[in-house]
Amino acid sequence: MTGTGLGIGEVARRTGLSIDALRFYEREGLLVGPVDRDAGGRRRYRPLDVEWLGICVRLRESGMPLADLRRFAGLVRQGPGNEAERLRLLDAHRRRVDEQIRALEECRSLIAWKTAVYADHLARGEATGLWDPTA
Amino acid sequence: MTGTGLGIGEVARRTGLSIDALRFYEREGLLVGPVDRDAGGRRRYRPLDVEWLGICVRLRESGMPLADLRRFAGLVRQGPGNEAERLRLLDAHRRRVDEQIRALEECRSLIAWKTAVYADHLARGEATGLWDPTA
DNA sequence: GGTTGATCTGGACCGCACTCCAGCTCCTAG
DNA sequence: CTAGGAGCTGGAGTGCGGTCCAGATCAACC
Numbered sequence: 001m002t003g004t005g006l007g008i009g010e011v012a013r014r015t016g017l018s019i020d021a022l023r024f025y026e027r028e029g030l031l032v033g034p035v036d037r038d039a040g041g042r043r044r045y046r047p048l049d050v051e052w053l054g055i056c057v058r059l060r061e062s063g064m065p066l067a068d069l070r071r072f073a074g075l076v077r078q079g080p081g082n083e084a085e086r087l088r089l090l091d092a093h094r095r096r097v098d099e100q101i102r103a104l105e106e107c108r109s110l111i112a113w114k115t116a117v118y119a120d121h122l123a124r125g126e127a128t129g130l131w132d133p134t135a
Numbered sequence: 136m137t138g139t140g141l142g143i144g145e146v147a148r149r150t151g152l153s154i155d156a157l158r159f160y161e162r163e164g165l166l167v168g169p170v171d172r173d174a175g176g177r178r179r180y181r182p183l184d185v186e187w188l189g190i191c192v193r194l195r196e197s198g199m200p201l202a203d204l205r206r207f208a209g210l211v212r213q214g215p216g217n218e219a220e221r222l223r224l225l226d227a228h229r230r231r232v233d234e235q236i237r238a239l240e241e242c243r244s245l246i247a248w249k250t251a252v253y254a255d256h257l258a259r260g261e262a263t264g265l266w267d268p269t270a
Numbered sequence: 271g272g273t274t275g276a277t278c279t280g281g282a283c284c285g286c287a288c289t290c291c292a293g294c295t296c297c298t299a300g
Numbered sequence: 301c302t303a304g305g306a307g308c309t310g311g312a313g314t315g316c317g318g319t320c321c322a323g324a325t326c327a328a329c330c
Contacts, residue, residue, distance in 0.1 A: 007306075007307080008306085008307070009306065009307080018289075019306095019307085020288070020289055021287085021288065023308090023309090024287080024288060039296095040295075040297075040307080041295080041296085041307085041308065042306080042308070043308090055245070055249075058241070058242045058246075059242070059246075060287095061238055061239075061242055062238075062239055062243070062246070065287095066286075066287070083253050083256050083257050084257060086253055087250055087253040087254060087257065090246055090250045090253065091250050093246060094243060094246045094247060097242060097243045097246065098243070100239055101236060101239050101243070103196055104197055104232055104239070105236065107197035107232060108197070108229060108232045108233070108236070110190070110193050111193075111197070111228060111229045111232065112229060114190075114225055115225045115229060118219075118221055118222040118225065119222060122222065142277080143276085143277070143278095144276065153318080153319075154276095154277085155319055155320075156317085156318065156319085158278090158279090159317080159318060159319085163317095175277080175278090175325075175326050175327075176278065176325085176326085177277055177278070177326080177327095178277080178278090195317095200316080200317095201316080201317070201318095202316095272329105273328105273330085274327100274328090274329085274330105275326100275327090276325105276326085276328105277325080278323100278326090279322100279325105280321105280322100281322100282319105282320080282321080282322105283318105283319080283320070283321090284317100284318085284319070284320085285316105285317100285318100285319100286315100286316090286317100287314105287316100288313105288314085288315095289312100289314070289315100290311105290312085290313070290314085291312080292310100292311100292312105293308100293309095293310105294307100294308075294309085295306105295307080295309105296305100296308090297304100297305090297306085297307100298303105298304090298305090298306105299302100299303090299304090299305105300301100300302090300304105
């Protein structure tokens, strides 16, 4: 029997984080609590840890800096009583995500327009509207 | 008279890039051609340069690495004849942007759900479903 | 002529988020 | 017993994308 919880390799596979990143996150205080260790000193992640790491991954993917993640983890670690602050933090982040989506959509439409210009140009041979700094 | 073209400070204001970044981009070969200089050796950006920089900003905002931007700039610098490759490059980037938007929207909905949980909790005092690692 | 403000160059430095490494321990299978 | 594989620690190194700085020059105005 492997004991309770998951080993670091398994957690890495499940979360998509590297083993090094998992140890790094722990050193940086991004977890909601100390990770259990087995008799030999190896990490054993409980389901809660893994779930939290999943959230970390999402927040990171959406551009939250580690510093903010650390603050959030700190609030959660303190336990109940600071929900208002957690809410503020998440809400501010959501607004940033909205803004990112908006900006990306704008970029996307510029790119789509440019690709359309090139595609059109290729479809009919020489055409106008191309970048040509030699002009 | 200030002569033709814009000074670096003005271009920085218009593009949102810092003066240092503008010089850095130039050193890194991200521009479509050499920037003009006035009698005193100062940069004078032509409208085409500024327009290209605007595109750079968009592409960077949407996560294109400088290396790709450099490749694209190189193609444009070469002049007509490589439109197919420019198209491939932009198209690949558009797909990455689409993927980013998708991922961000997923993150957004997780965050929205979490904030709803906290908001609900705050609205009615103690409730369930909160992170509490002390449990 | 002097001051002020923008710009120049080359090169050092920075923050972020990891990633890699040496040298060690521990567990399991054969 | 031994070989292999997963994991451990502390610390150094990496890649990206700029940012900062010293020391000089230049243009314009008073």
